[in-house]
Amino acid sequence: MTRIGVVGTDSSHVDQFVRLLNVEHRFGAARVVALTGGDTERNRELAAAAGAEAPRLLGDPAELVGAVDAVLVSTRDGRGHRAEAVPFIEAGLPVFVDKPLAGSAEDAAAIVRAAQQHGVPLYSGSALRFVPAIEELTAPGGPLPQLITVSGPANAAGQYGGLYFYGIHLVEAARRLSGDPGGHGEVAVSVDDQPSVVTATTTLGATEVRIDFVADATPFRAILARPGGPAEERELALPPDYIAPVLARFLAAVATGRAPTDAEAAALLAPIALLDAIVARLP
Numbered sequence: 001m002t003r004i005g006v007v008g009t010d011s012s013h014v015d016q017f018v019r020l021l022n023v024e025h026r027f028g029a030a031r032v033v034a035l036t037g038g039d040t041e042r043n044r045e046l047a048a049a050a051g052a053e054a055p056r057l058l059g060d061p062a063e064l065v066g067a068v069d070a071v072l073v074s075t076r077d078g079r080g081h082r083a084e085a086v087p088f089i090e091a092g093l094p095v096f097v098d099k100p101l102a103g104s105a106e107d108a109a110a111i112v113r114a115a116q117q118h119g120v121p122l123y124s125g126s127a128l129r130f131v132p133a134i135e136e137l138t139a140p141g142g143p144l145p146q147l148i149t150v151s152g153p154a155n156a157a158g159q160y161g162g163l164y165f166y167g168i169h170l171v172e173a174a175r176r177l178s179g180d181p182g183g184h185g186e187v188a189v190s191v192d193d194q195p196s197v198v199t200a201t202t203t204l205g206a207t208e209v210r211i212d213f214v215a216d217a218t219p220f221r222a223i224l225a226r227p228g229g230p231a232e233e234r235e236l237a238l239p240p241d242y243i244a245p246v247l248a249r250f251l252a253a254v255a256t257g258r259a260p261t262d263a264e265a266a267a268l269l270a271p272i273a274l275l276d277a278i279v280a281r282l283p
Contacts (some may be wrong), residue, residue: 002030002254005068006073007061007084008075009035009043014100016243017072025206026244027251034068036061058278062087070094070121070254076160078168079103082110085122094121096250100168100283101125101272103161108272116259123250124268126172128220130245133234137177137224144207145224150174152220152236156198156282161214163198164275169220170211171271172237177222180204182271187274200278211278 004021006014014035020026031053031151035043038059047054056062061084064071071088073081078100085095089111101124102108115122128134154167189202198213253260258267 002028002251003033003056003068003242004030004070004072005034005036005061005064005231006032006055006074007036007064008070008073008098008218009037009040009046011074011076011098013243014046014050014072014074014269016241017074017247018046018050018055020241020244020247022053022055027247030251031055032072034058034064036064036115047084059189064088065091065093068093070096070250072096072098072250074098076165077103078161078164080106082107085111086114089118089120089122092118092120094250094254096247097124099124099126099172100161100164100211101268103164105269105276108269110264112260112268115121116265119259119267120259121253121258122268123246123253123254125246125249126169127238127242127246128169128173128236129176131236131237131238131242133222134173134176137222137234138179143226143228144179144205145177145226146206147208147225148174148177148204149208149210149212149223150177150221151214151218153216153218154198154213155215156193156279160220163279164272167213167275167278168271171215171274173220173222174209174211175271175274177224178204178207178209180207187277188201189274189277189281191278193282202274202277213273247259 032055034056192199196215200211223233225231
């Protein structure tokens with residue numbers, strides 16, 4: 001059995017982790033066996049939802065070392081992810097860092113560097129990359145888009161690290177739609193800061209990209225313009241099990257037992273670097 005511990009249980013993603021692993025057994029013998037944060041009402045609810053395979057409730061995250069085979073860091077605020085993830089990496093434990101990987105490119109690079117130095121599997125990413133609408137828009141065979149517009153909720157004044165918290169969804173969706181693997185170094189970006197929308201314009205690969213970070217509640221959307229054809233627009237609706245593809249990729253990384261390759265590291269770092277560049281241009 002792959003024994004998994006969770007750090008940070010407030011996110012609704014943890015409900016899916018527990019259901020998919022402990023109740024529905026979607027991923028073989030992988031199970032959430034421990035939740036940190038102590039005997040709280042939230043943790044008791046999660047343990048009860050697991051039924052017969054309820055995880056233990058632990059206090060200090062450090063208690064996971066020696067008790068689990070992998071760790072899910074699921075705290076909402078990316079500014080704390082470096083301090084939360086690196087000790088587990090240094091202890092040799094594979095780590096999944098829920099979006100965003102970090103609240104700065106510097107912290108993201110430190111997490112990735114630790115994984116590579118210690119030879120430890122690491123995965124992070126937005127589940128929006130794998131929703132059915134994006135799978136349709138990126139189906140092989142068609143030309144790459146000339147222009148992409150991605151929009152959705154992301155508040156620059158949000159309590160969980162501003163644009164990084166939900167803006168990571170938009171940035172990663174734009175990167176997938178453009179076919180851009182990342183790793184190009186510094187990205188040129190222009191930013192228009194309006195009262196309820198921050199608009200960032202950049203180029204990813206050969207594609208012009210516009211990202212609208214909307215402070216109010218709004219659906220995720222994408223518009224693609226390809227050469228010689230009409231624009232395609234889709235709502236990027238999240239299916240009920242939207243976290244499953246991300247979890248599957250982390251567990252696949254765990255199974256390899258290896259650290260991120262340089263290409264994988266570049267893909268992890270690129271969206272945070274773009275968010276850094278956008279935030280640096282805000283007032």
